[in-house]
Amino acid sequence: xxxxxxxxxxxxxxxxxxxxxxxxxxxxxxxxxxxxxxxxxxxxxxxxxxxxxxxxxxxxxxxxxxxxxxxxxxxxxxxxxxxxxxxxxxxxxxxxxxxxxxxxxxxxxxxxxxxxxxxxxxxxxxxxxxxxxxxxxxxxxxxxxxxxxxxxxxxxxxxxxxxxxxxxxxxxxxxxxxxxxxxxxxxxxxxxxxxxxxxxxxxxxxxxxxxxxxxxxxxxxxxxxxxxxxxxxxxxxxxxxxxxxxxxxxxxxxxxxxxxxxxxxxxxxxxxxxxxxxxxxxxxxxxxxxxxxxxxxxxxxxxxxxxxxxxxxxxxxxxxxxxxxxxxxxxxxxxxxxxxxxxxxxxxxxxxxxxxxxxxxxxxxxxxxxxxxxxxxxxxxxxxxxxxxxxxxxxxxxxxxxxxxxxxxxxxxxxxxxxxxxx
Numbered sequence: 001x002x003x004x005x006x007x008x009x010x011x012x013x014x015x016x017x018x019x020x021x022x023x024x025x026x027x028x029x030x031x032x033x034x035x036x037x038x039x040x041x042x043x044x045x046x047x048x049x050x051x052x053x054x055x056x057x058x059x060x061x062x063x064x065x066x067x068x069x070x071x072x073x074x075x076x077x078x079x080x081x082x083x084x085x086x087x088x089x090x091x092x093x094x095x096x097x098x099x100x101x102x103x104x105x106x107x108x109x110x111x112x113x114x115x116x117x118x119x120x121x122x123x124x125x126x127x128x129x130x131x132x133x134x135x136x137x138x139x140x141x142x143x144x145x146x147x148x149x150x151x152x153x154x155x156x157x158x159x160x161x162x163x164x165x166x167x168x169x170x171x172x173x174x175x176x177x178x179x180x181x182x183x184x185x186x187x188x189x190x191x192x193x194x195x196x197x198x199x200x201x202x203x204x205x206x207x208x209x210x211x212x213x214x215x216x217x218x219x220x221x222x223x224x225x226x227x228x229x230x231x232x233x234x235x236x237x238x239x240x241x242x243x244x245x246x247x248x249x250x251x252x253x254x255x256x257x258x259x260x261x262x263x264x265x266x267x268x269x270x271x272x273x274x275x276x277x278x279x280x281x282x283x284x285x286x287x288x289x290x291x292x293x294x295x296x297x298x299x300x301x302x303x304x305x306x307x308x309x310x311x312x313x314x315x316x317x318x319x320x321x322x323x324x325x326x327x328x329x330x331x332x333x334x335x336x337x338x339x340x341x342x343x344x345x346x347x348x349x350x351x352x353x354x355x356x357x358x359x360x361x362x363x364x365x366x367x368x369x370x371x372x373x374x375x376x377x378x379x380x381x382x383x384x385x386x387x388x389x390x391x392x393x394x395x396x397x398x399x400x401x402x403x404x405x406x407x408x409x410x411x412x413x414x415x416x417x418x419x420x421x422x423x
Contacts, residue, residue, distance in 0.1 A: 012121065013053075019125040021049025023132040024096065030139030031088045031207060032078040044077035051093070052124055056101040063097055063165070080143075084151040087158050091203050094161040098197035099127050101165070105193065131201065138208045149399055150210045154203065161199035168192045286353075288315040290323045291330055295351070298334040305338065307347040314354045320421055321360065325396045329362065332393060333415055337366035340413060344369045355421060360402075362417040368408060393417075 025045045034041055051070055054062045074089035075082075103123045110116040132139075146154070250273055257266045285295050291313065302309045319326065334351070341347050344367040352363040390406060397404045402419035 016121040016125055017049050017053040020052035020128050021045055023125060023128040024048040024052060024092070027128070027132045027135060027139060028088075028092060029143070030135065030141070031092075031144050031204065032074075032085055033080045033143045033145075035077060035079050040077040043073055047073040047077070048092075048096070051096050052100065052128065054097075054100055056097055056104055063101075066097075067093065080145070081148060081151055083148065083155055084146060087151055087155040088207075090158045090162055091154075091200050094158070094165055094196055095131075095200035095204070097165055098161070098193055098200060099124060101168075102193045102197065103127075135204065135208075144207055144211045146207070146210055146214060147399065150214065154207060154210070157203055157206070161196040161203070164192050164199070165196045168196075285311060286313040286315045287317045288319060288326070289317070290326050291315055291353070294327055294330045295334070298331070298338065301334075301338055302341075302349060305342040305347065307338065307341050307349055310348070310350040312352050316355060319355060319360065321400065321419065325400075329393060329396060329417065333362070333364050333417075337364050337413075337415075340368055341366040344411070346411075358421050360417075360419040360421050362415075364415040366413050368411050368413050 022045075025048050028044065028048065034044065047070060051066055054066055056062055070093055071086070071089055074092075075085055078085045078089075103120045107116055107120050107123070110119055250269075254266055254269060257263075257269065285292050285299075295311065295313065299309055299311065334349075337349050341349050346367045348367045350363075350365040352361075354361055390404075394404050397417055397419060400419045401422075402417065404418075405414075405416045407414060
């Protein structure tokens, strides 16, 4: 047997535990936002360190005894979406327990040679370090932030490794005298333990994939907002340049009429000039800046296609709905309405929107031609900016707990959106 007091001392055991806790803490920083206080960071580090030092094998109750302390400590030291924190905490718990169980179970034959204790201590921080290096690039990008509906999906998937690990470890503890159950659990452990570990790692990787998807979706939404702002600004600048170019002629005409003493003609001329579209292009439709810009831009498109627009929008400056979501809802709803109305004989669009009594209500009605895309898909060439469709609008509305109804009624098409305004 290997005789070396330093290797088997409590000091070496604590050192390897701290090493495991360090790599787990660094890995966890990429998945959960830590609270700024020092005690919260220290609490998470201690929690991960102690959990990684647990001895776990078939029939051991450490798995069940650790969880009630691990989850509250994890939640107390992190911040953000509660479901997301619970999900990440459970995934990390399954990851740590799987590594510990595999090390304690598979390396038992080394006990006859006296190497079991030191090898199990070395294997854990080594494995955690390898996985930290594998996720290093993603962790360096910052903390993962996902919307609640994606955390719900991850939470559902996280049940699989947790249930598999529980089914493997706990039954033998509750029925310790069953030799058959003990032998069966040891046999299936060769499959379930690697499965639980692999499932946990796949879930961590999936969180990164979901995060990249969400980042790209937000980038696309912001790109659409920038495009709307750019087109609106470009249109106003063109009108201002046109007015500035003609302003000298307008002034000379007015001065000429005044010199002749024809004040009535001067008055009518100035009233006509005051009604110029360039002077009214900055008219605010509502107090909400995003909605004002989007609807103003789409109203210009309606005027270009000679569509009669009846717009009544009463919205406050701030709404508990993301600007990108507001832009997507209004932009795509009006894009689809303009596409349909310009093909009809009676070109008309009605828009009503208000926020009162805790509800955001948007109603859009447009006339139809004979043909209609029932899925509201776009016919524009640039589908990256405009091909959002009814499915994407439903996703936004559902995310806020609202509902969307869209259906043709005779020769008209109606879209109704209702979203509860939660602070």
